[in-house]
Amino acid sequence: MTQAPATRAPVRERGTTAMGTTAGPGRRDLPGTPVFDGDSSRRGLRMNRLFMSLRHAEARERFAADEAAYCREFGLSAEQERAVLDRDWQAMIDLGGSIFYVYKLAMIDGLSMQYLGGVFTGMGEEDFLAAMRAGGRRDG
Amino acid sequence: MAEVIWGLATSHVPSIGAAMDRGKTDDPNWKALFDGYAPARAWLAEHRPDVAIVVYNDHANGIDLDFVPTFGLGTAERYEVADEGFGRRPVPDVVGHPELSLHLVESLVDEEFDLTVFQELQVDHGFTVPLSVWTPDPGDAWPCPVVPLLVNVIQYPQPTAARCYALGQALGRAIRSFPEDLTVGVLGTGGMSHQLAGARAGFINPEFDALWMQAIETDPARLAAMSREELIRQAGSEGIELIMWLVMRGAMDEQITKVHSDYFVPASNTAAGIALFENRAPRPA
Secondary structure (H helix, E strand, C coil): CCCCCCCCCCCCCCCCCCCCCCCHHHHHCCCCCCCHHHHHHHHHHHHHHHHHHHHHHHHHHHHHHHHHHHHHHHHCCCHHHHHHCCCCCHHHHHCEEEEEHHHHHHHCCCCCCCHHHHHHHHHHHHHHHHHHHCCCCCCC | CCEEEEEECCCCCCHHHHHHHCCCCCCCCHHHHHHHHHHHHHHHHHHCCCCEEEEECCCCCCCCCCCCCCCCECCCCCEEECCCCCCCCCCCCCCCCHHHHHHHHHHHHHHCCCEECCCCCCCHHHHHHHHHHHHHCCCCCCCCCCEEECCCCCCCCCCCCCHHHHHHHHHHHHHHHCCCCCCCEEEEEECCCCCCCCEEEEEECCCHHHHHHHHHHHCCHHHHHCHHHHHHHHHCCCCCHHHHHHHHHCCCCCCCCEEEEEEEEEEEEEEEEEEEEEECCCCCC
């Protein structure tokens, strides 16, 4: 594959439904639950590679020096590059980011998984943390 | 022959390791979790095996998404602790047991579990946090050699719960057919309910976790019958990693004896569980 994937999954509302197709073995009914599947991983491969590279201090320095150039080096799509530069965490997930990989970038910014939870739920970090300490969030 | 003497199921949340590494185990947000570990740790300190097998998953540290092995087994003499981005955990590297590893690979492939073989592997918190739950102060070395058994739980489709349970059963047979007399501890890691992304992030399901905690001891076949989708619905998109507990359980006898269990919410965004079982039938009351 020589071209960076740029399209989104066909049937999906941002952040509200499972990723994947609506037919065949990928069919799932899991509201509010992004499932990192083969399609996500295919679309997100280059972006996830970028995130994984950030384990290394020298990579973090090069990234910090010119984030856009670093994104281009890894062959991110324009949408993915925009999501990374804007720290649009939801878009990174929607564009094929694995949460474990996306988290590498959050760590660079000094952000916690609770911060991300606050973003994904729209609750904000403080309320999200309070909800976790109160026993976590429930369905319904 | 080698024999499994105990099974330990435990969450592997990175912040549990971080709390230990930073001396925060008495912090009010953490103390109850670590108090809940104490009885298991005391028992384990008295029951050191010759070798341990850790069933775990990597989190963008030892392997990446270029290759996604469904099951993998390490055959190295040594496993380096990964630097996950901000310095490696201050814990010892892991000494492996290549002879047992190679025996397990051959036995499991003969049983048609076609594992990926790792001759080199850096291990991350998914591996080292369970070792720290077992042994909080390892000093220069972990209590015994350890063999990593990797399960893909982060990219759908994960192996089915039934397949994990069957792998565990084959693992138990493979251990028992090892010619050397060795005692073995098996760690099943991950869980319990949690979800990191999406509108349902922060999801915790204590009722399901309680069911799982009971059934892993007395009725694992019931858990093995659950579909991937049902697991994600009940335990959250990351809680599906509980399937790794079934590998551990499968390697043990049908009847086991619970030594200790505990449950704590939250470790970061996760319900943390620990369950320690001795591999023998319960003594009659």
